[in-house]
Amino acid sequence: MAVAASAAHGHATHNPVRFNRLGLWLFFFSESILFGLLLTTRFFLEGIEREHVDQHLGLAITIILLLSSLTAFTAETAIEHNNQRVANWFLMATIVLGIIFAAGVGFEWKTAEFSRHEAFGSVFFTMTGIHAAHVVSGIGILFLVWIQLKRGKFNSKNHWPVSGSVMYWHFVDVVWVFFYPALYLVK
Amino acid sequence: MHIKHLIPAAVLWVIITAVGELLVIANLYPTVGSLEADDFDWIFRFLLAIGVPVFAFVIAAIVYSMYAFRSAKGDEMGSTIRGNGWFPRIWLIVTGGLAAFVMVFPGLTGLQKLQSDRTAYGWGDTEADVVIHATGAQFNWTFTFADGTEVNIIKGKELVLPVHQKVRFNIDSVDVVHSLWIPAFRMKIDAIPGRTTYMTVEPTVKGSYAEDQSFRVQCAELCGLDHSVMNFPIRVVEKPEFDQWLASLKTGAK
Amino acid sequence: MYAAKSVSGGIGLGLIGFYLGLGFIALLRWTLGYPEPWGGEINIIGGYIFGLIGWLMGVGMWGIWGREWFGQRTYPRKAPGWQRYFTFNTDHKVIGVQYTVTFIIVFLLAGALAMMMRLELANSGMQFLSHAQYNGTMSLHGTLMIAVAVAAVIGGIGNYAIPLLIGAEDMAFPRLNALTFWLVPPVAVALLSTPFLGGMETGWTAYPPLSVTTNSAQIMFDLGIITFGLTSILGGLNFLVTIMFMRAPGLSWGRLPIFVWAIFATSWIALLYTQGFAVALLLIALDRVAGMAFFNSTAGGDPLLYQHVFWFYSHPAVYIMVLPGFGMALEIIAHFSRKPLFAYRYAVGAFLGILGLSGVVWAHHMFTAGIPNYLHGPFLVATELISVPTGLVFLSALGTIWMGKLWLKTPMLFALAVIFNFGCGGVTGIFLADVPTDIHLQDTYFVVAHFHYTIVGGEIFGLFAGIYYYFPKITGRMYNETLGKLQFWWMFIAFNVTFFTMHLPGVQGMNRRIADYQSGLDTVNLIVSLSGLFLGASFILFVYNMINSWIRGPLAGDNPWQVRTLEWQVSSPPPLENFPTPPVVQGHPYDYGVPGSVHGVFPGQKLGGVPVVGGGGGQ
Ligand code: HEA
């Protein structure tokens, strides 16, 4: 993503990866408020009430998303150890798992027994929708990174795009860890 | 060295404060139509009395410094006090104390009065002498009395209230957010679709919109095109006259 | 012509994107079998998003940044001279100027709308605007001005000055910085398109259910403001990383110029709270285009939800507006008093205290909204608590001018006016924070007067202070001092007459956002209108002075104010990478008159470590 000014010129002390890492963390901070407010909305409107949702599907996609974090982590560790082949495969696996998750959400939308024209439906579709939008953008970013990984652009010293996109993926995962109970498990 | 400047600055502060406090005496308010209005005016004046010296302090410090410490050329240096000593602490204590004071005194105490013996504000349906259900709609008000009599822009054309009686408004809205405000009574609360809000007033003087424009129900929340003109005249009369008026509306309906 | 290429590329791709987006959504809806695939707001949303991307890529983001995402080489467009202001330029000084000029233009436009309002309000009855036109004018004035207030000082002066003040060669993420600026013109286009869609009806607060049922201008407002929120967040993020990681060696937190501290606190607020506005408007957009029920009380929604989410951002936002103004004022006051900033630590504490408290007071805008009784007390207390840290800003400012040597140049006058005006605006805030008085004053002209005192008095005056202060650094030329002073007194007096008088109709029962009022309030409104028009005229002087001086003002020299901070130790205007030799900081920035004190030195300079001594310093 963004690359620091100092990459081009100037002070040797400036470390662009350090900049990017802090920048990304701040971005997560900001996004947390977005997701926090959506959670608040959910409890403000519905208390701890909940309509019927497909529990098996919910559990399945949750497990898939958690697994994808694991594969993403493996890919990052691999590139840190200069193992391009493993990194390549596990990043691909992450993308596939991500796509399965998104498809699962789509299926849930199609089969949902409530409508978006009433409060719980509004909350459910909005929360899963915004989260899924993050998943999809994550998939897009991972894909762009994957292409460059395949071309052999990254190694143990230079792999910020891999680390950054994996961090983003973990973040989106953590958000789901809060959303899942709020939408599927409460009460 | 400070003293030389402190005295004239303090004098300036006192003068500005004295002039400013004229605002406290001045009658800036619309007609005092209810007990609640009395409370409002009193608290407003009290806050003015405290606020004026605070603002006057700022003015005096700036004006005096601009006069006494000005320098035509940029190459003179000021004194090197840094303000790490006792003064900031005193300032913190004084402003903190002042803030705590206003918080408690007209703030929380006034709030308690507003919410307890008057009611979101005040007394319950049972203690009220007159209960009026007010409904906001784009862009009129409808008032329904306990016996089912309705008053609106077509029927009745004005809201009549009895003086010295406890009046409670239960308020809701059929479309968007409105707000029921009566300037003469200094009371207002929003009308929100899907909820009932309430407020209570006790009118203390007789009056009517024809003579005094602050006797009106005014919509105070932007509600669309004709928000500007979403108001409704009020007339406050003696109890018997009120009863008569209510009865006349009823016969009129038949 | 780089400038023409950039701008026309942006507009061209933007338009293409817009129609692509419209069509794309229509196609999507057609395949899904919707009856009318064309005519909805969802199409506008698609068009806006595609258009936005097209615009950004067209103005130059593609070449400088976008190619990198696909593993290709990037190439910057190196435009010379004035043309660089019209390209996707990553130099923070260019971006600062772009921001300042853009927002001054928006300010004048929105001010012209205010003039129309004041003409309409000069007398009761309807003069020349219809109710719908008045609502549209009022809403547009408020929205544009809020945008100006949120971004002008931090985006304009902040971008220009922060890297210079901390001895850095640029911001941490220069391309992100350029992106935040180039997102602004589409916002302006979106907002300015609203009159053609029927005009906004809801004021800048956009309360539902009205904002759900009103005309399509609302959707442009939503899109524009969400984009604007994005620029706020990204800008804040950029400032935070810059200030945390790019300070010159020796520039510890305790030596940071106070303006940097102000931007630091502001950036946190922008980063953390702006999402609230985005969420609030997103929910409205969903209610509108997807028929959702967040605010539809008959289907389980609740209009109050919006107010909570909205004010959760919009109260902190008022501190986004005013903190940079305070920072600018304190900075200038210290330099022009030729004295160390009084109680520096307390001033820093003030900013951090406001940052801490800003998130817990939002419901003071909802005292009359029928919130539960138990919420009134805590929010009253929290709100009045904020006056304590705010008071520390006054401590610092007043302590600094006391026993100083005040050099009363135009920037200094404006800086002092910030303190003066905010004294009044802050005190009236206390009246509003007090529930028993707010019950009457809420949504009256008393509130209007309060927030013009705080925003215009605190922030716009701060903006002008900053512009006059940095004018010689930015342009290398000096503005006309006589005209500057004239504008100051003109603006200051007219401002105070206008808005001080405005409290009165509020108390007497004139509510806000109305085109027509009770005839009893004629006189006082006429006074307000007349002095309001007088106020508007003062800006003609400003525009003339700026343009004329930029073209033919006398050369200013490197350090006309004889200030100690780093930006004044380089040439005016500064070279591309700011400091030919990186500075090292050895002391406090404000130690005027302290013998032997030094702020920054340039060890690599040819002459060899010439210390920059207090007061002087221009080479
Ligand atoms: C820059 C913008 C800005 C700033 C800084 C402030 C600052 C404050 N505001 Fe204001 N406010 C607005 C902009 C701002 N406001 C806007 C735009 C609205 C209307 C929104 C809308 O509806 O459209 C509004 C509305 C508003 C309301 C809601 C009114 C209503 O609609 O009913 C309230 C209520 O509590 C309020 C209170 C305060 C308080 C207590 C402060 C405090 O921060 C002030 C603190 C400062 C001081 C008190 C002065 C200095 C202190 C001293 C010298 C120390 C000693 C003093 C004491 C101890 C008292 N404001």
Ligand code: HEA
């Ligand atoms: C930065 C913030 C800012 C600023 C600077 C101003 C500036 C002014 N405002 Fe504004 N105002 C708001 C923010 C601001 N306002 C907000 C947030 C609202 C609430 C909206 C809402 O309720 O939703 C509001 C509402 C508001 C109202 C209440 C409307 C209503 O409730 O019905 C009024 C009424 O008098 C008013 C008046 C003025 C005036 C006279 C000025 C003057 O200071 C303006 C000075 C004049 C100029 C700057 C004009 C210069 C122009 C020229 C010289 C012409 C040449 C230029 C061109 C042709 C482009 N404002």
Ligand code: CUA
């Ligand atoms: Cu109803 Cu305004």
Ligand SMILES: [Cu+2]
């Ligand atoms: Cu507020």
